[in-house]
Amino acid sequence: MPYPQELQELIKTVEQTRSERVERKRKGIEVGALSLKERDKRLKSYHPDFKDDSRREIRVGPSKGYAISPEIVDTLESGSRLNPDDIDLNDISYETDLLIIGGGGAGGSAALVAAGAGAKVIIATKLRLGDANTMMAEGGIQAASKLKSDSPYWHYLDVIGGGHFTNDPDLVRTLVREAPSTLAWLEGLGTMFSKEPDGTLKTMHGGGTSRKRMHYAGDITGAEIMRTLRDEIHNHPDRIDILEFCPAVELILDSGGRCAGAVLYNLDTHEYIVVRAKAVILATGGSGRLHIRGYMTTNHYGATGDGLVMAYRAGVPVVFLHSVQYHPTGIIFPEQAEGLLITEKFRGAGAHIVNVDGDQFVYEREPRDVEAASIIRECSDDVGKEVPTPSGKCGVWLDSPMLEFLHGPGYVKKEFPGKYILFKRYGIDISKEPMLIYPTLHYQNGGIEFKSDASTVLEGLYTAGEVAGGVHGENRLMGNSLLDVTVFGRIAGHSATEYAMNKDMPEGLSLDHVVRYHKELKKARIDTGMHSPVILPDYTNPDVKEKQVVIAP
Amino acid sequence: MASQTVPVEVKSETKSEEKLIPINVMDRRYMVPENLTIMKALEYAGYQLTRGCGCRGGICGACGTVYRMPDSHRIEVALACQTIVKEEMFLSQIPFFPRNKAIYDLYEIEPEQSTLSEFYPEIFKCIGCGTCTRSCPQDIEVMDYVAYAIRGEIQKVAELSFDCVMCGLCIARCPAEEAQPLVAILARRIYGKHIAPKAKHLSDRVTQIENGHFDKSLEDLMKFDAEKLKELYVKREKESELPDPDWEPEDKSHL
Numbered sequence: 110m111p112y113p114q115e116l117q118e119l120i121k122t123v124e125q126t127r128s129e130r131v132e133r134k135r136k137g138i139e140v141g142a143l144s145l146k147e148r149d150k151r152l153k154s155y156h157p158d159f160k161d162d163s164r165r166e167i168r169v170g171p172s173k174g175y176a177i178s179p180e181i182v183d184t185l186e187s188g189s190r191l192n193p194d195d196i197d198l199n200d201i202s203y204e205t206d207l208l209i210i211g212g213g214g215a216g217g218s219a220a221l222v223a224a225g226a227g228a229k230v231i232i233a234t235k236l237r238l239g240d241a242n243t244m245m246a247e248g249g250i251q252a253a254s255k256l257k258s259d260s261p262y263w264h265y266l267d268v269i270g271g272g273h274f275t276n277d278p279d280l281v282r283t284l285v286r287e288a289p290s291t292l293a294w295l296e297g298l299g300t301m302f303s304k305e306p307d308g309t310l311k312t313m314h315g316g317g318t319s320r321k322r323m324h325y326a327g328d329i330t331g332a333e334i335m336r337t338l339r340d341e342i343h344n345h346p347d348r349i350d351i352l353e354f355c356p357a358v359e360l361i362l363d364s365g366g367r368c369a370g371a372v373l374y375n376l377d378t379h380e381y382i383v384v385r386a387k388a389v390i391l392a393t394g395g396s397g398r399l400h401i402r403g404y405m406t407t408n409h410y411g412a413t414g415d416g417l418v419m420a421y422r423a424g425v426p427v428v429f430l431h432s433v434q435y436h437p438t439g440i441i442f443p444e445q446a447e448g449l450l451i452t453e454k455f456r457g458a459g460a461h462i463v464n465v466d467g468d469q470f471v472y473e474r475e476p477r478d479v480e481a482a483s484i485i486r487e488c489s490d491d492v493g494k495e496v497p498t499p500s501g502k503c504g505v506w507l508d509s510p511m512l513e514f515l516h517g518p519g520y521v522k523k524e525f526p527g528k529y530i531l532f533k534r535y536g537i538d539i540s541k542e543p544m545l546i547y548p549t550l551h552y553q554n555g556g557i558e559f560k561s562d563a564s565t566v567l568e569g570l571y572t573a574g575e576v577a578g579g580v581h582g583e584n585r586l587m588g589n590s591l592l593d594v595t596v597f598g599r600i601a602g603h604s605a606t607e608y609a610m611n612k613d614m615p616e617g618l619s620l621d622h623v624v625r626y627h628k629e630l631k632k633a634r635i636d637t638g639m640h641s642p643v644i645l646p647d648y649t650n651p652d653v654k655e656k657q658v659v660i661a662p
Numbered sequence: 663m664a665s666q667t668v669p670v671e672v673k674s675e676t677k678s679e680e681k682l683i684p685i686n687v688m689d690r691r692y693m694v695p696e697n698l699t700i701m702k703a704l705e706y707a708g709y710q711l712t713r714g715c716g717c718r719g720g721i722c723g724a725c726g727t728v729y730r731m732p733d734s735h736r737i738e739v740a741l742a743c744q745t746i747v748k749e750e751m752f753l754s755q756i757p758f759f760p761r762n763k764a765i766y767d768l769y770e771i772e773p774e775q776s777t778l779s780e781f782y783p784e785i786f787k788c789i790g791c792g793t794c795t796r797s798c799p800q801d802i803e804v805m806d807y808v809a810y811a812i813r814g815e816i817q818k819v820a821e822l823s824f825d826c827v828m829c830g831l832c833i834a835r836c837p838a839e840e841a842q843p844l845v846a847i848l849a850r851r852i853y854g855k856h857i858a859p860k861a862k863h864l865s866d867r868v869t870q871i872e873n874g875h876f877d878k879s880l881e882d883l884m885k886f887d888a889e890k891l892k893e894l895y896v897k898r899e900k901e902s903e904l905p906d907p908d909w910e911p912e913d914k915s916h917l
């Protein structure tokens with residue numbers, strides 16, 4: 110739906126301040142970035158992570174006592190979907206060198222590297238291969254590829270500063286050091302990165318970058334990477350088997366306590382499937398669909414944090430889950446598109462964020478958490494400069510038309526065709542009208558603990574991507590996640606293959622760790638009334654839900 | 663408006679005062695709120711989707727849907743996650759349509775006029791009916807890229823098909839039994855690998871790294887405590903935001 114009359118009136122205010130704001134941007138005299146101290150204060154006062162009830166201690170398991178989002182705690186404190194006694198682990202359906210759980214960017218990269226190194230691979234994934242957050246990434250992928258202006262050194266500083274200096278240094282080094290070769294690998298697979306006629310990769314800024322280091326493929330960078338990986342995976346049917354609509358629900362350990370496969374669940378036929386593997390790579394991605402604090406999300410349908418639960422039960426600690434990333438610019442109007450992401454590239458290109466008075470109240474390239482907190486502040490009673498939406502919510506403006514003044518007419522449509530068409534469908538022309546935005550749940554900063562060779566404390570279990578934590582510390586910068594999943598996905602593929610090639614098929618498969626976990630829950634008198642992993646969010650209308658019955662056989 | 667918590671998807675959209683309209687899901691009639699997308703309407707009606715739902719953001723191509731309005735003979739197409747329900751529409755999702763992908767070694771392929779048709783010889787059977795173009799929810803000129811594929815103009819196919827989400831609706835409706843999106847991705851990959859100019863600065867940088875050029879500076883950074891890192895972080899020079907390909911920092915150390 111187009112902007113109603115009331116909002117059109119408010120847009121006039123934005124238009125009135127625009128030329129002056131453009132002028133100031135050209136001269137470089139606008140609202141500046143906050144100092145580190147001010148950032149800290151802003152976060153503590155307004156970021157959802159710092160709200161009173163935003164964290165709760167986990168009461169069982171390897172990270173007992175660690176306080177994180179209650180929604181994630183609930184999944185960790187729930188019982189398994191399986192009754193271990195009911196599963197016959199001798200009835201093995203598949204055997205393989207390597208089981209990769211999750212068919213997104215991390216799982217896909219791992220599979221190609223592992224198959225290339227000679228391993229026999231199974232990818233088990235929840236929906237289709239590529240139905241994943243990776244597919245949805247629009248903005249770009251960072252790497253210090255420019256010789257005269259950038260290097261891994263500067264990339265490192267940006268990453269660790271963005272993460273509030275909490276990141277694991279070895280993981281950061283690996284990320285920035287392997288970035289250029291990973292980008293070159295993707296180029297070699299035929300990924301169509303946007304380039305100048307001489308082959309120079311086009312780059313731009315992102316929030317928190319000191320150099321233009323964001324490489325992109327139009328405004329569908331993640332989709333271009335994911336469909337390329339998927340196509341290449343399909344080129345190796347002799348080495349890579351794909352089990353779609355088969356989410357993993359529990360890891361399997363062997364008699365020596367090593368990871369030895371997983372129990373999958375076929376969503377079409379509702380049967381359990383046992384896979385025995387010499388090594389497992391967990392690449393299940395993030396958890397936006399747990400709707401932390403009731404927030405809308407940018408994430409794909411299957412992002413329910415399953416990997417955290419499975420690994421945790423098997424003894425792997427979780428780290429950095431106390432911070433959750435809210436993307437500053439989610440669509441808040443029109444409601445049909447609610448929660449969807451407006452890529453940071455708009456701000457990278459210079460678009461201001463302005464309040465109901467048309468004033469720029471925050472530098473548009475603060476790190477994401479600071480930017481989000483600033484928007485929430487502007488809409489709070491303390492400031493009260495929000496723009497009200499027809500359905501009683503509120504947001505602020507992202508002044509996309511400003512880019513037409515900064516970069517020339519036609520820029521918005523040319524650089525952001527996806528978003529241009531999306532809004533056009535609702536009768537809004539974002540090259541002429543600003544967008545109404547509010548922070549949206551976006552990225553799971555933390556995850557299971559792992560090392561720079563992608564190994565975990567559980568022998569035989571490797572991990573990569575959004576499910577793993579430490580690379581980005583408490584806050585990830587845009588473009589470093591596509592990078593993370595491909596860099597560490599490849600490393601996981603390599604390390605797990607090396608490990609598996611020297612091993613025999615594991616023996617003595619068991620789910621005893623699940624039994625033990627259940628006992629621990631019982632001892633702590635915890636009963637959430639739920640089972641986990643969650644697998645899919647339930648959006649069924651509650652009235653219908655109430656009446657849904659299971660007919661006895 | 664203190665600390666706004668935005669309600670999650672469905673809850674926000676099933677307010678009781680909303681007007682309900684009838685839609686027909688595979689010929690079964692349901693009353694759903696008029697402002698929902700087809701996907702959310704299915705869920706409102708009580709479906710727990712497994713197939714036919716992926717990204718919920720218009721990019722994965724899982725949710726291809728065909729529908730007809732009672733007063734028209736036309737078959738319309740939509741992505742269920744992107745399209746608002748229409749009163750009395752008759753719809754069916756087509757979450758999957760069979761297609762046979764050719765297997766190739768991209769490293770060995772030489773981009774020639776006949777390359778695409780070698781792997782997908784059926785492209786010559788295209789009768790130019792334009793049904794694919796009319797069936798594309800992404801408004802891609804599908805027939806045109808098939809025509810370019812027949813002529814062997816790989817770059818053109820790559821560019822025209824760039825926004826393809828591989829939903830398969832064009833495959834489902836093609837009288838000549840083509841698999842258009844598979845031809846398209848082959849073209850895009852050949853273009854990306856063999857035709858587009860190489861990023862020389864990238865391979866130069868990879869060589870520098872392999873030669874250990876940055877090992878020392880990275881090791882130093884790893885040793886610094888947070889205070890020292892903060893100091894360096896705050897002092898970083900910021901590259902200009904406006905387009906300036908020749909920008910260079912004053913501080914040329916660590917490059």
Ligand SMILES: Cc1cc2nc3c(=O)[nH]c(=O)nc-3n(C[C@H](O)[C@H](O)[C@H](O)COP(=O)(O)OP(=O)(O)OC[C@H]3O[C@@H](n4cnc5c(N)ncnc54)[C@H](O)[C@@H]3O)c2cc1C
Nearest residue numbers: 211213214215241242243248249357394574575588590591
């Ligand atoms: C809208 C959006 C825009 C983004 N933009 C950018 C950007 O511009 N730049 C950037 O760097 N990053 C961006 N990100 C972040 C980035 O895309 C993700 O963090 C990253 O792609 C995650 O990759 P992954 O492989 O770890 O997880 P995913 O790509 O999500 O893949 C995980 C896979 O595991 C599957 N899975 C889940 N549970 C199970 C289970 N139990 N069993 C089996 N399979 C399972 C999922 O279905 C999925 O296929 C964006 C994210 C979103 C949502």
Ligand code: SF4
Nearest residue numbers: 798826827829830832
């Ligand atoms: S070209 Fe075909 S597969 Fe691609 S988006 Fe259009 S209809 Fe879907």
Ligand code: SF4
Nearest residue numbers: 788789791792794836
């Ligand atoms: S639908 Fe098939 S036959 Fe018709 S134009 Fe498209 S590719 Fe050709």
Ligand code: FES
Nearest residue numbers: 716717718723743
């Ligand atoms: S669910 Fe991905 S395109 Fe609709």
